[in-house]
Amino acid sequence: MKRFVCALLLFAATTFAASIQTPSQFLGFEVGADRKLADYRQIVSYFHALAAASPRVKVESLGKTTLGEDFIMAVVTSEGNMRNLEKIRETARKLADPRGLNDEQIAQLARDGKSIVLVTCNIHSSEIASSQMAMEWAHALASANDVETKRRLDNVVLLLVPSLNPDGQIMITDYYRKYLGTRYEGGRLPWLYHHYVGHDNNRDWFMLTQLETKELSRAVYHEWYPQVWVDEHQMGTDGPRMFIPPFADPLDPTVHPLIWREANLVGTNMAFRLEQQEKAGLIYGFSFDAYWLGGTRNTGWWKNITGLLLETASARIASPIVIDPSELRGGQKGLIDYKATINHPHPWAGGTWRMRDIMDYERIASDALLETAADRREDLLRDVAVRARAAVAFGGKSAYRIPHDQHDWPTAQFLAALLIEHGVEIQQAGNGDYWISMAQPYSRFLDELLEPQRYPEVRLQPGKDILRPYDVASWTLPLALGVTVEKTVMPPKAAFPRVTEIKPETEEVIKRHASQPKPRIAIYNPWGGALDEGWTRWLLDSYGFTPKSLHPQEVKAGLQNLDVFILPDIDKEEIATGRRAGGEGSMKYVDELPPENRGALEKEGAQALRTFVENGGTLIAFNAGCDYVIDNFNIPVRNVLAKATPTDFSVPGSLARVHIRTDHPVTAGMPEETAVFIDHPIAFETTLPGNEMQRWVLATYPDDARDVLLSGWINGEEKLTRKAAAVAMTFGKGRIVLFGFRPQHRGQTHATYPMVFNALYWGR
Template identity: 30%
Template sequence: MIKRYFRKGAWMLMLVAGFNATAQEVPTPKSHFGFTIGDNYQLANYTQTEAYFKKLAASSNRVKLVDIGKTEEGRSQYMLIVTSPENHKNLAKYKAISQKLARAEGLTEQEAKELAQQGKTVVWIDGGLHANETVGAHQLIQTAYNLSSRTDAETTKILDNVIVLMTHANPDGQELQTNWYMRETNPEKRSLAGLPRLYQKYAGHDNNRDFFMLNLKETQNMGRQLFIEWNPQIMYNHHQSGPAGTVVAGPPFRDPHNYVFDPIILTSLDAVGAAMHNRLNVEDKPGYTQRGGSVFSTWYNGGLRTTTYFHNMVGLLTEIVGSPTPMEIPLVPSRLLPNSDSPNPVTPQKWYFKNAIDYSVSLNYAVLNYAQRYHDELLFNMYKMGKNSIDRGSKDNWSFSPQKIEAINAAAKKDNVSANSRRGMDSKYFDEVMKDPKLRDARGYILSADQPDFTTAIRFLNALIRTGVVVHKATAPFTVEGKKYPAGSYVVKTDQAFRPHVLDMFEPQDHPNDFKYEGGPPVAPYDAAGWTLAYLMNVKFDRIVNAFDGPFQKTPYGELLKATPQALPTASGYALSAQANESYLAVNELLNAKVEVLRNPADGSFYVPASAAAKAALNKAEHNFGMKVTAASKPKGAVKVKPSRIALWDTYGGSMPSGWIRYIMEQYHYDVTVVYPPDIDAGKLKNNYDVLIMVGGSVPAFANEAGGRGFNPPVVENIPDEFKGRVGRMTAEKSVPQLKAFLENGGNIVAIGSATNLAAHLGLPVVNALLTTEGKRLPNDKYYVPGSVLSVKTDTKLAANKGLDENTDIYFDNSPVFKITESTNSVRPLAWFATDKPLRSGWAWGQAYLKDGIAAFEADYGKGKLYAFGPEITFRAQTHGTFKWLFNQLYK
């Protein structure tokens, strides 16, 4: 017994010694950066952070460094995998278990429980997504060091039972923001304000709105790890800043939640949120608020946190107060009285960067400790949610929504039964709606290969595939419910684990009418209310509510679709449809190759005379998506197409709408020059440009009109020479006359969103259509349409509308709507609201006010034209269905 005890004790001593050796070998942040993480006036840039991560991986057997891909600026984006040395030996096994449980395919409940016992919880912790929120990247550094070096019992249990994926979300942004802050030698003069450009090359802050679309390289890199490779059970997305008078806002979140979620998501958020909140209270760290204490909900899809809910992950968000420059927790008396949202209020006080780092590390440990204590439960619950989704998609199912509840109440009202009856209603009213065969959830969606813009449909499907959705391809022609579909068509069924995401991309969002109180103002949704991607991309699909099958081949998880290029037809010329976005890319390739391109005025299609150069350019353009090219003869009245000299407005600090258009221009191979207010104010624009693109925020408001006041850059000292030419703002006195001169001399302006203010400056007979009889703007309690999808009617005979459908879906965010005040041929409506119910997806309170309002118009001005689009036609590079409204105006 003594000998056995001695051996066990010696083994324990060796283990402790091993941990101590690891701790001694791991470099501290201070030894590397020259300061302690959280020191006032000190920030690390990404170059330094990358070097430190490499040191951690080299010195600690708990850390593996993985390059998950390149950023938009060409840096390596790193993810640290942190777990025990023993777990590192079996990473492939644990990844496979996580994938199997997340996908829930072909597993019995008993098999899933056994796998859950064998597996390790996978927890994602990120930082730095929004680069000006500097706590995020720095808590990542500190937490990585703690997990790499600490030998306490809690850390040891975490490492034994959890695989931590520590991911830097925006390397480019950290490099830019830190270098900007640290450029001042006097620490007290350092400021995060005045950054000269977007901290993500194209999107800036909108990089956190790209996670169902996955346009950006960084979001693609992270999406692959989240939805294809690791499928973590918990993901934690660090942000700032918390609401005034608090320190941090976190889970659980306020209503409404998206109705496609499995309920386990909501109760899991309660459980993990309680662990986070409780730990801070135990550690005497007040100031945590939840639910109604902040604006954050679980309705929206598209954020790094929020998209994970649609994949059965427990997505966590905290918004914390903190800055390398010391700050104050302000006095907000209404926050001082404890309530269930904020049971431990914080009092006004000085707040230091180190405070925010300490809180963040505590919150990370709360999450990780929960994950290690309940690792088998978290793994099994992910399977259970996936299996529930498969079951719901395999049978008749009716999902609840506000519209269905209204339908139940309407059915009862016919019998004079009150919806507010305390005794309840007869269940027949429930049956009338929730057993109506026409109101069943879809079993799947068929995307026919013969639709007009199949290349965009493939882009849409690839967005789904990047998020782990299962897609099937038809290997032969097939028939479903009497309709024939060609081989090469695609099918997305709902009997899969990520069914919530599938529904969210195909079905309309039905946001509830959400008001502070009856008759009061609306509660703004967190970001958008509706975003159905199939609508925004104008993808044609058939919604099938009965079980169906066919010659369908499953595509491998994460493997993107590439249509097989077809040989060009033998002909004297080729036609490219204006309905396909890819045709515009091909036209740009042809024009760059000096190949003649003509346009058919009847339908907007492009005609290309056959030649060796034309074939080479078309084959190049066709490579990825299998664009359709048909044999054609020269159409009657064809007009030669020439590339325009395109200018795109931007501003010091960077405009996100402008950045997204830069991204689109690169994707579709347009040459564009970015111009700034000083460039416009310098005049003589027509000498250099044919088309000027103006986005929201560029044109100042006219007279007393609200909105679109223009960017007003902060006063910044020591601006580098390369950015000085960008400083300034558009003014009615100096900038607008130059825009008028540009139009008068034959230039064209594409104005989007509030840039349509220009119409008033030009004196066009166009006014705001959404006014009361007293000439005031409609109040929000009468009319309110936050980011949603609406339908408009278009005049397809007009050249500006070629390739668009007669009924087109638009992204609308309380956007400008117009009325023409006098009969004139010089102003022509391009799109208008033809009904009093144009809502397709989202929330539109008082939508009847939109009827007959004009959404877009073109107007002659001098020798040029103004194209005014109230809706966001290029919104976040997601609205492929309205890209043609921009593309059509970019040729001479």
């Protein structure tokens, strides 16, 4: 009997490889060919088929996406490891939190454990190639019988997410197929490629506002504890072919240096394997820094995970492009001129570039990841414990206290709940205060989120300008949320019970307005999409307002049956004409959208807006949207920064102090001082109007330039002193509220939400 079973197993082992269909066989077209795309549902069905055919593949559901798709992650490893996944996860979890383990126990766990590597694809949906590559790669790993692949799979558990934005992957493939063979083939989408947050889905990894971010973070920080995370992106068309770490300066010195050494080790092997296969245009130390916290794998750096970003040059979705050699350019940090440099020794010569090329580059890099993760298995496992121990020591005796007695307790609860979602340990004292001991593995993450940022001013040559931030420069949550958090030490012998779940109470601002009917709200939605429109819609949807989102044609048709119209942070030129603003001599070209998805407000739209306000509507504008209102309404307000050059004034996303006038309906319930998030902000000067209108300065920057910046980086802060940050006025029978900042910035600035909600109800 035993013999018979063995024979059967042997038979199964030799034949399953042959019965595993390739993605092309399964889907009935050549995956990776020009103008062919598998959509997310096809990809999911392929992964399920692969899991059914191969004992090396398993499909896990991470949950539902924003628009209700099944959000999947494939687990790929050897048959033996697949039977032992629980133990492998348990080992990784212990190493991620080694408190109580001695050196010998850590060494033993590292010897026994398996590397767990996470590869996420296609978070930016138009960066489509990795979603196709994932199927081919999984097939190759499932069906290979060579010794080296088997060795890698014996040492490594691969977690493979074929798309981090399934909804957007479907939008892109639908749109691509619709316009295939027309002049719009491969063109940009006329709307955001994530239902709410478009490209900003990769700015959300510390705030966890979106479903996809939450669901993957749960898998990473509560279930799998991977040691390495690689996120596969695409960049522009006319520079290097592929960025692979080492990252560029600046770096955050809080992050454990082993993170950078491991990223360099893994990245260098990727570039080595690519160069061996004569792939041109590889670059490191380019553009992408080691400072910013918001992206997928970036957030992991502060939580002891080695994260790598890959960026391959794009085609036009699945359509090939041809780049003339004269069009190849540098012009970015790490490659000023397009030529051979030590970080870019083999420039690509130009010519045809297709999705197949992108997939090939990504595949070689991904295989090289498995090679390093297998070769360095014990090192990678032990290093997580080394970093976690160092973080516990870094935290020492210090602690944070979130006092129960504060201005906005429900938002304080929200902060504590968010930290728990991140895997942070929190305790609660009898009086309701939350206590966070810093002697825990995520202490660096806590330090980063709870303390002000001071942007590192790195210069690459004496006398030259500093390297500017890649994205924003501040993420200090107590300031952004308006929550009091005190740095202190754990009280002696404190043994408060640990809290593992918090349900925040309803915020005051919602309670205050709860008995009134909800205003009817519309948000301006330009063709091509605007991130701030998406975030505004997300905020209002989250609080039950169900706003409409109006395209220019709909605004021109008149704004009847509406109480409030919101102009998000969009450049005034783009609102008015649909054209992109830009400096003298800059490339202003944007490719054409189909006729049904074109147009801007123009004269008719501006008139419709004025009529709406004159007849009693409320117009609210955020940041750049205010410039449009100033130009199109006769109001006693000007933007004092309108002519400022980047040398005079520059602030790429920082938290600044403002004083609030609290006796106006829009500022009701606000504290007298708050932090506002400023990212290329507008500052106002007002003047006394005639008798036809009233105006109020709602928020003002401090008198002294040294008091302006609370966290982040700013140049030219004296330009903000004594200037208004928010103003309100009557206009005809209606009202206008101008916020010279984004009071709902990326779903992070709860401190300034009440002003947005109050503005919606002003005059009701």
